[in-house]
Amino acid sequence: MKIIRVRYLKGPNYFSYKPTMWIELDLEELEFSPSNTLSGFNEALLKTLPSLRSHTCSLGYEGGFVERLEEGTWMGHILEHIAIDLQYLAGIKVKRGKTITGGKKGIYFVTYDYREPKSGFYAFQAAKEIVEKILDGAPYVDSSTYIHEIENLYFTNKLGPSTEAIYNAAFAKGIPVERVGTDSLVRIGTGRRQKHVQATITSQTPYMAVENSCDKQVTKSILSSVGVPVPEGETASSYEEVFGVAERVGFPVVMKPLNGNQGRGVFTNIKSREELFSILHCMENKETEIIVERYYQGNDYRLLMVDGKLIAASMRVPPFVIGNGHESIRKLIEVENKNPLRGDGHEKPMTKIPLNSTITCHLEKSNLTLESIPEPGSVIQVAGNANLSTGGLAIDVTDEIHPTIREMASLAAQSIGLDVAGVDLICPDISVPLDRSKSAVIEVNAAPGIRMHHYPAKGKPRDVGNAIVDYLFKTREEAAIPIIAITGTNGKTTTTRMIKHFLERDGYHVGMTNSDGVYIGSRVIDEGDCSGPISARKILANPEVDAAVLETARGGILREGLAFRECDVGIVTNVSEDHLGLDGIEDFKQLVKLKRLIPEVVRQDGVCVLNADDPEVVQMAAHTRGRIVYTSLFHTNHHVQGAVERGWTVWYLDEDNWITCIKEGKKMKLLPAKDIPVTIEGKARHNIANLLQALAAASSQGVEIEVLKEKALTFKPDHEQSRGRFNTFELDGRLIIIDYAHNIAGLNAFFDTAKHFRKGTTTTVLSAPGDRQDHEIREMARMAVKNTDGLVIREDQDLRGRAPYETASMMHAAALKEIGGSGKQLSIITDELKAYYYAWNCSHPGDSLFFLYEKYSVVSGFLSQISSQKNMGAKKII
Template sequence: MPGLHTHECSVGKPGGFVERLRRGTYLAHIAEHVTLALQNEMGFNVGYGRARGTGETGVYNVIVAYEEEEPAREAFKTALELTLAAMFDEPYDAAAAIERLRDLADEYRLGPSTRAIVDAARRRNIPVRRLTPTGSLVQLGYGIHQKRILASQTSDTSALAVEICQEKPLTNRVLRNVGICVPEGRTVRSADEAWEVARELGLPVILKPEAGNQGNGVMVNLRSEAEVRAAYEVARQYRGDVLVERHIEGDDYRLLVVNGRMVAAARRDPAQVIGDGRRTVAALVEAANRDPRRRTGHCSSLTRIKLDEAARVVLAQQGLTVESIPEAGQTVKLRQNCNLSTGGTATDVTDEVHPSNARMAELAAQVLNLDVAGIDLLCKDIRRPVMEQGGAIVEVNAAPGLRMHLQPTSGLPRDVGVPIVESLYPPGAPSRIPIIAVTGTNGKTTVTRLVAHMFETARQCVGMTNTDGTYIRGERILEGDCAGPKSAQAVLLHPRVEVAVLEVARGGILREGLGFDWCSVGIVTNISPDHLGMGGVNTLEQLARVKQVVIESVAKDGAAVLNADDPLVAEMAAACRGQVVYFARGPDNGILQSHLAQGGRAVFVEDGAISTAEGSRRHRLVKLERVTFTAGGALRFQLENALAATAAAWAQGLNPALIVRALSTFRSDHRMAPGRFNVLGLAGRQVILDYGHNVGAMRAIAETLTQDGSRRTVMVIGLPGDRRDEDLVATFKASLPFVDEYVLHDLKDRSDRAVMEVPRLMSGCLTDDTPYTFAMDQREGILRGFQRTQPGDRLVVIADIVNEALAVLEALADVKVGEEETCEDPVSRGLE
């Protein structure tokens, strides 16, 4: 693999990796570089790689860049096999392995037509997402601005036009009606009928499948009955009847028309070899196919030549067979059609096309209503009008291959992906929708729901993901934890979405990254201990680094919304390419003041109201008494959620009046924010339902409830087993100041822990005078908790599955769960 000699490695110069090899290095490092080199051999231009130890002896993380995931996985597997074979001096057929990888790459890589459009879109900063792992179906743009392509066929391509083009006689009839030259011809259903029509038209003739493509089954310049009958047997193997047409003398030209304008043209020559007086036709073809530009399929600049039945018919026309030895310099044709897909070559002639020929091609595309059309034209000289030389348009392609224009065998390449993208997205046309990404430890879901509510208040179609599900215009379309990249992509694929508000969890970032390339606004609520000890994240600083990925994805014209009261969050400003909007509980925060002094933007509480500021200018937005879900600002964690959401909507340019309306109409109840400090009434008891599974969330509940010591409190709690013991203990101990009695239960997903292991761990934190009982699951826990309370008591449910918890509470009340209660209300009114 000669490419290894160019790897710089840590030495910082070409040949650096080879130098490291000579000094001695470790297997993971070698596997990293060999994997990259193998991908380069497969035709993927990748160069980034890292090998890092995990802390466990002999165990490494190896990270390599890739264009297509499955071929990269296979390249890594092959790299290990090859390297180990070299280490132990075992036989290994590296050439065969590389050829196998190339074939796999051809299966997965985008074809040249699709790739040209995708590359042109990316240069325009238009989002691109492949919708099938091995096909060419690709989405451009997000949400309401999305378009789709399938090779050169676009979502603007008329289905009726495609149908017409698939029926060649109908195509000719439509073109003839507007005065475009097309050859005479008829469809036939037998070899006898084919010969009869050929005699009527006059020899020579062409035979081709009525509904063929890519030149398959096309036989030209047929001058005898035997040739016509043999050609019929070839053409009849394809779909539809066989079309017999008058043969037109001249060269084969393809004119590409995009959005009504000819943008490229190429002369196509059939597959052929040149004799040397020594080798047979078969040997000459084998030699030609060894050209590295020739591969099977359509992924390379040239396609391998096949010696099939069609080739034998053409050879017979020249008095040859595959075993014949042509004279030196003799040109031997292997096809009469000139398609690249059958081994042909192309020469760019864009600048030579006579204006009248270009106009005729443009008219043909227009009359068939095709946004992208490949017009096949036969004539002796493309520089002269076709009408003067007896030429004609012989075919119109609704999904033309672009390879001949992108990589002509000779002549100037034409970047024809650009005009296709411009036809889909004219200059200035939007391709993206606003994406607001929300991460942090606590408050993510509430902030996500509140931001979504703000844009819904503005009558925009919002796509939202969070730990409860995926929502489109307020309707849940997917249930479960949807805070990962796949759910984000589902929203961005939806054709009605105008704004995407996406919760981004730590686990999704570590597993698969983000579901988008960049966002308009990135929000980080706070950083506190949660999921430490998992995925190589052992400290708060490392957790912050994971969350910071969202801020690094903020666009240059976007904004990062950061909590100035949290130092780990505030310092993420250095990683943001766009502007920074801080939020804080008060205006005296030093970071916030310094930011404003430099003309920055911030949201904070001042004189009992949420205010916005930019530099020295301040605007009083809304009094806290109107923001009821914060209890007039008494619920500190809800206040921070309100500030974060306000900053995000303000940064995105939402009208302040709409922000105020949303803040004053949002409710932290089970309808708008299920499981996020929902306060309910049940048979004279106050019920608080919350999804607080970490120490930060539990401290926020404690801070709120210790202000009201008038109620006896029973807590129903089960904690996830995928946390470290010390984190589970810290979370549980944070509840001790405000709880009088506990019901400790197990969760359905114990994460490899033993049955009742976590409940027993929690019980070990209790003193002898604190009553508690065990339950097997959440449902049993809630029922026991209710039995342990009396009217006037408080029941706190730390929910694992929020919907299940609500269903149990509804069953206890025997009516719908409904009216919200404030924490200060001393008497419950019952569930309604």
């Protein structure tokens, strides 16, 4: 078996709305060996992973997968189930998978859910290794090492628990949220409305507040100045000063580093000079500045504040072990650290108890070491502080807090200036009024961890992540800019450009992606085919953008899924056979399903604009939550008529060839189609279809009819507003029409429009993308020679998997057969620029040249060169 390609489909995709692993697998010789032909394989596999017996598979009931094994299934399908099972056993709750047979013998496309890329892919590699060991004769494979590595990769690379809680809360509310980079930084919201969170520091957290909270002495000064009780104490920079401060404050004391965090280096209840001396000399890290302050007898509480409001409160209990009379403290800690609720760092509800100097120094206070063996039943506190980072546990006490303590915590957080704060309080009883003589705020923390509140050892979980998201955004609308997504086979780019034009106004910046580039207003930030998710994210992440108009092509969806979970407007222009036989999309039915993804992700309060003249597109109405708006070139279209009867909005071309809208039962005639430049005097029917959908989308976003009229009249099919889409020039007496038609439907629309403008002898320069099927390539050649007097066949620079001259030769043979003895001129000039020159040199004033380009820069460069040679400017006709 051989892994050929791996794709991480991050967003909604052909297979699922969840992140999906996509693997192209070549079974090689195993293609001829289903599971029921492999002696002993099924038994060894189920012995290795008995949990596979619970898999339902496509049969829909427990044990279904075992039945498939016994009746015979192929290895791609088996690896899918193993990869899912291994992840699940590692604590990653995934369940969906699907394996598709490829068009070539032995090729399979294996897909399954994943939560984190590295662990998700390793699960497949592990599955492959397990299978290979069994095929080599192993009657059983120990899967524990693989499971442990998957777990390790997952917890090492996923978001930290605090950021993850915020991420999940935003996700649950339908607010766009995306991880940025590989650390715990997330962007919540899109475009101009976005905000960022890292751990629990938000983009609204003041820098000075963070700085002040990190300096414990400054924190105490600020709190004391507003009447918040704080412990008496001083900062010391030498051992001599430490002892001096301790004497002045009076034992027992607390010692901690001035700029420490997460409880590191904190020692409490130091009762004498001897204990203090012992601790100072056993510390691994010698701090340059140390705070020594009064010790308060009481419980350790963490009060979590968001925007000045108390959201959660926990009582923190220092880590402890219970003696059994025969095991050392070290061994007891090691046993406790095997608790499945404990993990390294912040990966799980509780942290493992560290075996470090903090523990040994604390034990020395009680004349104990890690090798001491406690009496049976004796409770040994192994750390002096209750931070979760040092192994402590938390008990929720939110409902017990007295109002006076709630008010004091709010004052503390606001005085420091933190929007999200963890107020640490020592207090005998949090349920009674604040006693300032017995209680003190010992710290106010920026970026407080919130896992203790989400996963308390005892008590009610508190959804702090949700509270933080609510603080940042009251509604989804506050967080998300409108997203308009356009898909289909043809017309996507023109429709996208028009929608952007219709939406733009002073002070309102529209971001756009299409097959030419990425645009913010009039500024180009990237060039090339930018109709995929990488380009879309550049728009959604840009803080200048007020609305996103995104051309969404099939290739990008298959490579990575969508860049967004939902859109406000989804448009499907049309669907015809194109790019079949690639990436598992083998037939037209699968292509339709792929395009249908855009209607499926339209928001419930959004709009789905569908071309009612395309029977496949019309059927997508059953797969959207959005409000349906039909468009049609025919006022007699029965889908349009039915929609009008139901009170829906429709846009269509009426019997007088006027652009017309019926909305809420009211009919509005916009303009005669022939008066709108993009329709090219009403002759470009495909552009009228594009125009109707663009108008429907813009209208759904609140653009008034009068504005739409003005905008429609100012959008022109030239190289500035609609570059490369039926751009028409007159140069040295010749008519030149430039277009990007690169499939059968697009070529048919081009020639249907061009026939109204052609003059003299016509010559077409054309190629076909190499990833089209053979019959499509031949049909494009036949169409071209039917609609032109001469054909120059070029070849794309990107051969898309074809051999040099393969596509051109195929087109030449098909064209030659079509023209028979008609005498039409037929040539092959593979280089794009040379092909244009050849067609030009064969033409005369009064002739027409149709240039169907691969790269716009090449054809535009040709025009500039010819214009310069003729010492004249290219004159635009339309």
